[in-house]
Amino acid sequence: MNDVAFEAGQVLPEQIFRVTRADLVRYAGASGDFNPIHWSERTATAVGLPGVIAHGMLTMALAGQAVATWAGRGDAVTDFGVRFTRPVPVPDDEEGTKLSFTAVVKAADAESATIELTATCGGERVLAQARAKVRQV
Template sequence: MAATIKYDEVEVGQEIPPVDYPVRRVNLIQYAGASGDFNPIHWNERFAKQVGLPDVIAHGMYTMAQGGRFITDWVGDPGAVLDYGVRFSSMVVVPDTDEGTTITVSGVVESKLEDNKVVIAITARSGGNRVLSKARAIVRLA
């Protein structure tokens, strides 16, 4: 599958519009099953509060995955992602409501490299907090 975004169509400083990813507790249960991470801070409110957290929190890797999803959706080809890394800077608190919470991910073309590669700086926020820092992806465009 070829990338749908072309190298010649992007410029340094170009913004990638934000996308909202809803997060409900059921998503955390599903992720726990897929990842094998059944730490009760991700599904048990009583336990989470007992250990000093404000509420149940999303898995860090789940949060990171939303940034990766943002990039692969933008590029149009998961195989175009050559490198992706983040640091976790804040928790994604997931209240027990029908709405849960939202992770909003946006990006900007930080630089263009040779061989049709671009560096994307990613911003992810939830509950007014930046939840990923130093988030970058290198992708090869068509």
């Protein structure tokens, strides 16, 4: 069991993840997603993107990591889903981009809690309808 007990209305602490171009290369290798919008500035801008963007599933995975951290363990997460609303541009520098995750516990009982996440990059929301259900203590 996890050691965390959630209460409805509880605001969870912000978690920040940095994503660099090197992270995109590693993720492409692990996932098999070598779409050039994730590594080629020329291709990304040619299709109307602001530049190279992070894989959507990488963004979702980082949101899942935030939930697992709040819950105290990954296997406490029983349901998880998001909708993608904006791309996450990743500049070609050492800093990369910053993804911020915050959340509020929308409902909680003795068995589970429902968490609504907010994910932002550069002040813009990048996920919508981001929700997770976690087992309680």
